[in-house]
Amino acid sequence: MGSPVQYSPVSRVVIFGGTHGNEMSGVTLVKHWIKNPSELRRKTFTAEACLANPLAVERCVRYIDTDLNRCLSEAVLSAPESESDPYEFKRARELNQKYGSGSSQFDFIFDLHNTTSNMGATFLRCSNDEILSEHMANYLKSRSGSQIMPCYNFLIDVPKKDNVYLQNIGKHSLCLELGPQPHGLTRADVLTRMRELVNYGLDFLDLFNQGKEFPSFDTDQYRVLSRVDYPRDSAGEISAFIHSGLQDKDYVPLKNEDPIFTTLDGEDLLYEGDKVVYPTFINEAAYYEKKVAFTLTEKVRWKVPALKLGTLADYQGCPN
Numbered sequence: 649m650g651s652p653v654q655y656s657p658v659s660r661v662v663i664f665g666g667t668h669g670n671e672m673s674g675v676t677l678v679k680h681w682i683k684n685p686s687e688l689r690r691k692t693f694t695a696e697a698c699l700a701n702p703l704a705v706e707r708c709v710r711y712i713d714t715d716l717n718r719c720l721s722e723a724v725l726s727a728p729e730s731e732s733d734p735y736e737f738k739r740a741r742e743l744n745q746k747y748g749s750g751s752s753q754f755d756f757i758f759d760l761h762n763t764t765s766n767m768g769a770t771f772l773r774c775s776n777d778e779i780l781s782e783h784m785a786n787y788l789k790s791r792s793g794s795q796i797m798p799c800y801n802f803l804i805d806v807p808k809k810d811n812v813y814l815q816n817i818g819k820h821s822l823c824l825e826l827g828p829q830p831h832g833l834t835r836a837d838v839l840t841r842m843r844e845l846v847n848y849g850l851d852f853l854d855l856f857n858q859g860k861e862f863p864s865f866d867t868d869q870y871r872v873l874s875r876v877d878y879p880r881d882s883a884g885e886i887s888a889f890i891h892s893g894l895q896d897k898d899y900v901p902l903k904n905e906d907p908i909f910t911t912l913d914g915e916d917l918l919y920e921g922d923k924v925v926y927p928t929f930i931n932e933a934a935y936y937e938k939k940v941a942f943t944l945t946e947k948v949r950w951k952v953p954a955l956k957l958g959t960l961a962d963y964q965g966c967p968n
C-alpha cells in the first residue's frame with residue numbers, strides 16, 4: 649500500500665439528531681446535548697448538537713412534507729425558493745447554508761438514526777472516497793466490541809453529485825443507524841449504545857487532531873446491491889409479508905431458495921439468485937412507503953489505507 653492518506657484537522661463537528669423526527673435515540677440525545685453541551689467537548693474541538701428537522705420532532709413524525717434525508721440534492725439546494733416548497737426543502741437549504749457548502753463547510757457530521765430492523769450498530773457511509781469515517785468506524789468497533797450490539801460497515805456508494813443524504817453536506821461523515829427500535833419510542837439499551845458510540849467517535853477525532861496515526865487495516869463492508877419491494881396484487885396492494893424465517897435476520901447470508909415472503913394463504917415465496925447476498929433493513933417500518941421490503945447487500949473485503957494528519961485538504965480518492 650502507498651503512503652497514508654492525509655486530511656486537515658477536524659475542528660468543526662456537528663451531531664444531527666431528529667433528521668427523522670420519530671427516531672428517538674438521536675432526538676433524545678441531541679435535545680440533551682443542546683442543554684448540556686459539556687459532554688461534547690474535547691481538547692481540540694467542541695462539537696455542536698442540532699435537531700435537523702425540529703417540526704417533525706415536535707410532532708414525533710418522520711417528516712412533515714417529505715423525507716429530509718432525501719432532500720440534499722443539487723436540484724433542491726440550487727432551486728429558487730418558493731412559497732409552495734415542502735418544509736423539508738427549506739430546512740435542507742438552511743442546514744446546507746449553516747453546515748454545508750453554503751458557507752464554510754463543517755469538517756465532520758454525525759447523523760443519528762434508528763431503524764425498526766435488527767441491524768445492531770450500523771455505520772453507514774456514502775462513499776469510499778473519504779476514509780476518515782472508515783477509520784472512525786474501525787475505532788468504534790475496537791473500543792466497544794460486539795458483545796452488546798454487533799457492528800457493521802454499510803456502504804451506499806453513491807457519487808457525490810447524486811448524493812441526497814444529509815450527512816453528505818460535510819467534508820467527512822458517519823451515519824449511526826441503530827436498531828431494532830420502534831419509531832416514536834426510546835429503548836434505554838439502544839440510546840446508551842448510541843451515546844457511547846458518539847463519545848468514542850469524538851475521542852477518535854480528538855486523537856486524529858493531536859497527530860495520532862492510524863495504520864492500514866482490512867475490513868468487511870456491506871455494499872448495497874438492490875432494494876426489493878413486497879409482492880403486490882394488481883391493485884398495487886402488498887400481497888405477501890416478510891417470512892418469519894427472514895424477520896430479524898439482517899446481515900445473515902441469504903441463499904437461493906431461502907424463503908423471503910409469505911402470503912395469507914400460507915404460500916412461501918423463495919429467493920432466487922445464484923450468489924449469496926446479505927439482506928438489511930428487513931421490514932423497516934418507514935420503508936413501506938418507499939416500497940422497500942429489504943435492501944440486498946454484498947459483503948466485500950476492503951483494505952483501508954493508513955490515515956494521518958496532514959495538510960492535503962483535497963484528497964482525490966483512495967486505492968481500492
Ligand SMILES: [Zn+2]
Binds near residue numbers: 667668760
Ligand atoms: Zn432515519
